[in-house]
Amino acid sequence: MIPLLHDFTNATVLVVGGGPVGARKARRFAREARVLVVSPAFADRDFGDAELIRAAPDADDVPAWLERTAPALVVAATDDAAINEAVVDAAHDRGILVNRADRSGEREPGSVVVPATVREEPVTVAIATGGRAPALSKYLRQELEETLEGAGEMARVCSGVREQLKTRDVSADRRREIVTNVVNSPDVWTALRTGTSNCPQVIEDVLGEELATGGDRP
Ligand SMILES: C[C@@]1(CC(=O)O)c2cc3[nH]c(cc4nc(cc5[nH]c(cc(n2)[C@H]1CCC(=O)O)[C@@](C)(CC(=O)O)[C@@H]5CCC(=O)O)C(CC(=O)O)=C4CCC(=O)O)c(CCC(=O)O)c3CC(=O)O
Numbered sequence: 001m002i003p004l005l006h007d008f009t010n011a012t013v014l015v016v017g018g019g020p021v022g023a024r025k026a027r028r029f030a031r032e033a034r035v036l037v038v039s040p041a042f043a044d045r046d047f048g049d050a051e052l053i054r055a056a057p058d059a060d061d062v063p064a065w066l067e068r069t070a071p072a073l074v075v076a077a078t079d080d081a082a083i084n085e086a087v088v089d090a091a092h093d094r095g096i097l098v099n100r101a102d103r104s105g106e107r108e109p110g111s112v113v114v115p116a117t118v119r120e121e122p123v124t125v126a127i128a129t130g131g132r133a134p135a136l137s138k139y140l141r142q143e144l145e146e147t148l149e150g151a152g153e154m155a156r157v158c159s160g161v162r163e164q165l166k167t168r169d170v171s172a173d174r175r176r177e178i179v180t181n182v183v184n185s186p187d188v189w190t191a192l193r194t195g196t197s198n199c200p201q202v203i204e205d206v207l208g209e210e211l212a213t214g215g216d217r218p
C-alpha cells in the first residue's frame, strides 16, 4: 500500500455502522468532509459534525445508498460481515474508495486503510502497520506526538524564509542551503519549542544574518 494525503473538502463520506469504530471514522472525516452515518443504532459517542441517519440497509439496499449519497469514500464499519462485504462490492463497482474496518492483513485490491495520524498543522504524519497491529499504530502515534512538537511552527518558519528569500537577490541553491540550515538548527528548534522566539522573530533573525553575510555567494 502506498500512503497518500487526500483532500476531502466538499466531498461526502458515507459511514455504514454507528458503533465506536463508525464514530471514530466519522469524527476523523468530519473535520473536512460532509459525513453521513447510516445505522439502526448509534453508540453513545462523539460523531463530530456528522449527520446521523437511522436505517438498517440490508446487502441489497447498499448500492442504492451509494447512488443516493454519491460519496467519495465509504467506510464499512458494521459488525455484520455480509453488509461490510456488500459495501466493498458496491463501492468497487462504482470506483468509490472504500475502507473496511473489520478486515486486516489480506485486503481487497483498491481498498484504503485509515492510518493513525499526528497533526502539528500544517505537518501531518501517518502511521500504518499493514493492518497487522493497529494498537502499535496508536502507540507510535502517541510517541511521535512528542517528537513533532514545534514542527508546525518550524514549517511556517521555513515557508516564510523561503518566500522572503525569493523576493531578494538570492540563488535557488543558497535558498535551499539557508532553509536546510534552519531545519537542522537545534537552537531554532529549542527557541520554537520553548517559546523564547516565535515564527516572525526567527524569520527576521535568519534574514538578518543572511544580509549580514552579504547575500548571495558563489
Ligand atoms: C486495517 C484497519 C482498517 C481500518 O479501520 O482502517 C484496522 C482494522 C482493525 N483494527 C482492530 C482493532 C483495533 N484498532 C484500534 C485502533 C485503530 N485502528 C486504526 C486503523 C485500522 N484498524 C486499520 C489498520 C491500520 C494499520 O495498518 O495499523 C487506527 C490506526 C485509525 C482509526 O481507526 O482511526 C486506530 C488508532 C487511532 C489512534 O488512536 O491514533 C485499536 C486500539 C484501540 O481501540 O485503542 C484496536 C484494538 C487493539 C488491536 O486489536 O490492535 C481490529 C480488530 C478487531 C477485533 O479483533 O475485534 C481490526 C480488524 C482486524 O484486524 O481484523
Ligand SMILES: NC(=O)C1=CN([C@@H]2O[C@H](COP(=O)(O)OP(=O)(O)OC[C@H]3O[C@@H](n4cnc5c(N)ncnc54)[C@H](O)[C@@H]3O)[C@@H](O)[C@H]2O)C=CC1
Residues within 6 Å of the ligand: 016, 017, 018, 019, 020, 021, 022, 038, 039, 040, 041, 042, 043, 055, 056, 057, 058, 077, 078, 079, 080, 083, 100, 101, 102, 103, 134
Ligand atoms: N478498524 C478498527 O479500528 C476496529 C475494527 N473493529 C471491527 O469493526 C467492526 C465495528 O466495530 P464496533 O464499532 O466496535 O462494532 P459495534 O458492534 O459496536 O457496532 C456496529 C454498528 O453497526 C451497526 N449495524 C449493524 N447492522 C447494520 C446495517 N445493516 N447497516 C448499518 N449499520 C449496521 C450497529 O447498529 C452498530 O451501531 C467490528 O465488527 C470489528 O470487526 C473493531 C475494533 C477496532
